[in-house]
Amino acid sequence: MEPDPSGASPGRVRDREATRQRILDSARELFTSEGYSQVSSRRIAAHAGVNVALINRYFGAKRGLLAEVIAEDAVFPGIVEGDPAALPRRLAEHIATRARGEGTPLQRALERSAADPDLQSVHQERVRAAIIEPLTAVLGGDDARLRASMVTAFVLGLGAVKRVEGATALAGHDPDDLVARLTRIIACCLEPGG
Numbered sequence: 449m450e451p452d453p454s455g456a457s458p459g460r461v462r463d464r465e466a467t468r469q470r471i472l473d474s475a476r477e478l479f480t481s482e483g484y485s486q487v488s489s490r491r492i493a494a495h496a497g498v499n500v501a502l503i504n505r506y507f508g509a510k511r512g513l514l515a516e517v518i519a520e521d522a523v524f525p526g527i528v529e530g531d532p533a534a535l536p537r538r539l540a541e542h543i544a545t546r547a548r549g550e551g552t553p554l555q556r557a558l559e560r561s562a563a564d565p566d567l568q569s570v571h572q573e574r575v576r577a578a579i580i581e582p583l584t585a586v587l588g589g590d591d592a593r594l595r596a597s598m599v600t601a602f603v604l605g606l607g608a609v610k611r612v613e614g615a616t617a618l619a620g621h622d623p624d625d626l627v628a629r630l631t632r633i634i635a636c637c638l639e640p641g642g
Contacts, residue, residue, distance in 0.1 A: 468506050470496045472520065475513050480554045484514060485564045511566040517554070518574055528582045535586070536638060540630035543603055544623060575600060591641045598637040 474496035478487040489510045493500040507513040527538045558567060583596035610617055618626060 467496075467498060467502065471498060471503060471506060471513065472516060476517050476520070476554060479514070479517060479558065484558060484567050489513075511570060514566060515570045515573065518558070518570060519578075528586050532586065536631045536635040537627070539599065539603075539634050540627045543606060543630055543634075544618075544626045546606075575604070579603070587638065589640050595638050595640070599634055602633060602637060 471492065475487075475492045478492055478495060487510075489503045490500050492510070492513065493503055503510065503513055507516060527542050528535070530538065562568070579600050580593070580596045583599060584592045587595055589595075606618075
């Protein structure tokens with residue numbers, strides 16, 4: 449009997465998707481509890497009960513695994529879809545939630561590893577794919593990319609304020625007032641030029 453490259457014991461049926469999901473789950477758990485920089489591919493593989501070569505086979509490397517974990521965590525889940533007139537408010541509510549430090553445990557953990565070059569490049573790719581491009585498509589028009597980029601710059605700027613002022617910089621502010629202010633700013637950014 450040949451060894452099973454998935455790391456499964458001889459009696460188990462190989463299931464590529466289940467193995468892949470186990471690796472993703474292990475990576476998410478370890479990235480969340482320890483941060484990206486502190487976790488090696490070997491550690492993720494051991495936690496998932498697989499050979500480290502499977503991380504490279506399924507994800508290319510730890511960086512590819514990080515990209516998939518972040519993609520599953522969804523930056524703007526379902527926010528871009530829906531009534532275009534309500535888009536500024538939906539974005540504002542999401543941003544206000546994040547500004548109050550209510551992001552997912554993974555998002556909070558990855559903020560601790562923000563200086564890691566892998567994390568920075570994955571984050572840049574994710575910003576384009578999950579925020580700028582979907583917003584550009586929904587907005588339409590000649591200056592859609594500019595408007596999407598302005599909203600993105602605003603969102604990323606709030607993250608910088610959190611890092612400078614502390615995670616609770618906006619947490620004490622009235623949530624309804626915060627959403628109303630953010631909605632007005634975002635609506636201005638999304639207005640077509642002309």
